[in-house]
Amino acid sequence: MSRSLAYEPRYALNAICPYFTMFPLEYPLRVLRKHKVDSPVVMDPFCGRGTTLFAARALGLASRGIDSSPIAVAIARAKLCIVQPERAVRLARHYIENIEPVQLPESEFFRAAFTPAVLRAVCAIREGLLGATNGSDSAVLLRAAMLGCLHGPTNKTPGTQAYFSNQMPRTFSSKPDYSVRYWKSKGLKAPETNVVEVLRRKLMRLDESSPPSGVTPTRAVLGDSRSPSSLPVANRDFSVVVTSPPYYGMRTYVEDQWLRNWFLGGPDFVDYGKSEQLEHAGKDVFAKSLGLVWKNMASTKADSLDMYIRFGIIPSAKADAKALMLASLEESGVRWKMVHTRPAETAASGKRQADHMVAGSTAALEYDFHVRRI
Numbered sequence: 001m002s003r004s005l006a007y008e009p010r011y012a013l014n015a016i017c018p019y020f021t022m023f024p025l026e027y028p029l030r031v032l033r034k035h036k037v038d039s040p041v042v043m044d045p046f047c048g049r050g051t052t053l054f055a056a057r058a059l060g061l062a063s064r065g066i067d068s069s070p071i072a073v074a075i076a077r078a079k080l081c082i083v084q085p086e087r088a089v090r091l092a093r094h095y096i097e098n099i100e101p102v103q104l105p106e107s108e109f110f111r112a113a114f115t116p117a118v119l120r121a122v123c124a125i126r127e128g129l130l131g132a133t134n135g136s137d138s139a140v141l142l143r144a145a146m147l148g149c150l151h152g153p154t155n156k157t158p159g160t161q162a163y164f165s166n167q168m169p170r171t172f173s174s175k176p177d178y179s180v181r182y183w184k185s186k187g188l189k190a191p192e193t194n195v196v197e198v199l200r201r202k203l204m205r206l207d208e209s210s211p212p213s214g215v216t217p218t219r220a221v222l223g224d225s226r227s228p229s230s231l232p233v234a235n236r237d238f239s240v241v242v243t244s245p246p247y248y249g250m251r252t253y254v255e256d257q258w259l260r261n262w263f264l265g266g267p268d269f270v271d272y273g274k275s276e277q278l279e280h281a282g283k284d285v286f287a288k289s290l291g292l293v294w295k296n297m298a299s300t301k302a303d304s305l306d307m308y309i310r311f312g313i314i315p316s317a318k319a320d321a322k323a324l325m326l327a328s329l330e331e332s333g334v335r336w337k338m339v340h341t342r343p344a345e346t347a348a349s350g351k352r353q354a355d356h357m358v359a360g361s362t363a364a365l366e367y368d369f370h371v372r373r374i
Contacts, residue, residue: 005029011058012205013083016141017075017148019049020171020256023310027344027368028055028242031308035240036061043238043300045225045293050076052242053220057211064238065220066230070264071147071257077217078144081137082210085203088142093196095128096121103127105268109176112183113151113165114190121195122150122164126263140217141203147260149198154191161198166190173259175270226292231299239302244310245293248286248319283319283327291331298334298373305373307336310344312366321367329371339370 005011005025014025028051032042036059044052047065053076056063063080067073101123110119125146132139152163152170167188168174174182182188223230246253254261258270279289298305313321322341329336344366 009205010207011054012207013079013209014051014054016078016144016202016206017049017260018152018170019072019075023048023051023244025051025055027310028052028308029058031242032056032059032061032240035306038239040240041238041302043241043297044243045241045297046243046245047076047220048072048244050079050220054079055242057215060212062212062215063219064235066223066225067220068222068224069254069257070222070266071254071260073220073222074264075144075147076220077140080211080215080217080219081140083141083206083208084138085141085200085206085208087138088145088203089196089200091128091138091142092125092146092199095125096196099124099128101127105262107176107268108180110268112180112190113168115192118164118190118193118195122146122263125195130265135217137217142199143264145199145202147263149195149202150263151259154188159197160201161191161193162201164191164193164195164198172256175258225296226289228296228299231296233301236300237302238300239304239306241297241305241307241309243307244312245290247312247314248283248321248324249314283324287324287327288331290328291333294329294332294336295334298332306339307369307371307373309369309371310366311369312344315365321365325367325369335374336371337374339372340368341370342368344368 011025032055040061042052042056042061042063044050044063044065047053047067048069049072050065053063053065057079065073065076067076101120103126104119104123113119114122125142129139129143129146149163151165151168151173154163154165154167155161163170166179166183167186168179221230225231252272255270255272258266262268279285294307297307309325311321311325313319313324326338
C-alpha cells in the first residue's frame with residue numbers, strides 16, 4: 001500500500017489539527033489536477049478542516065469554503081494563511097508572559113487533563129486569541145496549532161510530547177466523565193510539558209509559504225451552506241465543488257469536538273444540541289436538506305459547474321448512500337448530469353487513527369459522485 005500523503009513534510013500544514021471523519025488529501029488533489037489547466041475557483045460547502053482548500057492551495061488554485069462548525073472553520077482558515085511559524089511561536093509566548101487568565105476551568109476533568117502550569121498557559125493563549133481583533137495570519141496559524149495540540153496520546157519520551165493533555169484521542173474530544181474514569185482506572189497523569197516547545201515542534205515542521213494571490217483566511221466562512229446568505233453574489237465565482245457532506249446519521253460534530261470548542265470560546269462542558277448540520281429526522285428530510293446545498297452551489301455565476309462529492313452513511317443508519325445522494329440532487333430542483341458513481345475507500349482506509357479510548361466500529365461505506373450542472 002502506498003504511503004499516505006498525510007505523512008509527507010510538504011503537506012504538514014494540512015495535518016496541523018487531526019479531525020474526526022476527515023477525508024484523505026489524495027481525493028481532492030486527484031480531482032483538482034484534472035481541472036488545474038483551467039485555473040478554476042474551488043468551493044467546498046462542507047469544508048471541515050479544509051482539506052479541499054489545502055489541495056487547491058497546493059496546486060496554486062483559489063478556493064472558498066463554508067462550514068457550520070466553528071472548530072472546522074478555525075482549522076480551515078489556517079490552510080489559507082501566510083505561514084510564518086516563528087511569528088506564531090512568538091505570539092504564543094507573548095500571551096503566556098503578558099496575560100494572567102481570568103477563566104481557569106476548575107472541573108475534575110480539567111484538573112486531571114492538564115497540569116496547573118499547562119492549563120494556565122493554554123488559558124492565557126486562549127484569552128489572547130479571543131481578544132485578538134486584527135485577524136492576523138499569525139493568530140490564525142497559532143489558533144489552529146493550539147487546537148491540534150490541545151489533546152491526544154501521551155508520549156513517554158522526554159522532549160517529544162506532541163499534545164498538552166492526559167491520554168486522549170487526537171481526532172475528537174472524549175467526554176469528561178468517561179475521560180476521568182479512564183485516567184483513574186489506568187493510573188494516568190497529565191504530562192509535564194512546555195506549551196511553547198510543543199507548539200514550536202509542530203509549527204517548525206511547516207514550510208513557510210503563501211496562498212495563491214488574493215486568497216486569505218476569510219475565504220473560509222462560518223455559515224450554513226443551505227442558506228443563500230452564506231453565499232453572497234461576490235463569492236459565486238467558483239466552477240468546481242469538491243466536498244464531503246456530513247455522514248447520514250452523524251449529528252454531533254461540534255459536541256464531539258467540545259474541548260476544542262471550549263478553546264474557541266465555548267462552554268467548558270459538553271453542550272448537546274449545538275451542531276447545525278443537515279437535518280437527520282429521516283431520509284426524505286435529509287435529502288431535502290442536502291438538496292438546498294446543491295441548489296445554493298448551482299447559483300454560481302460560472303459558465304460551468306462540476307461537483308465532486310464523497311458521501312457516506314454510518315453503518316447504524318441503514319440507508320442506501322447512492323439512493324440518498326440521487327434523491328438530494330433531485331430535491332435541489334437543478335438539472336444535473338451524473339458523470340460517474342464509484343465506491344470510495346472506507347473512511348478508515350489508510351489512516352493511523354488513535355486507538356486509545358476508542359471502541360471498535362465498522363467504517364462507513366462511501367461513494368464518489370461526479371455531477372455536472374446542465
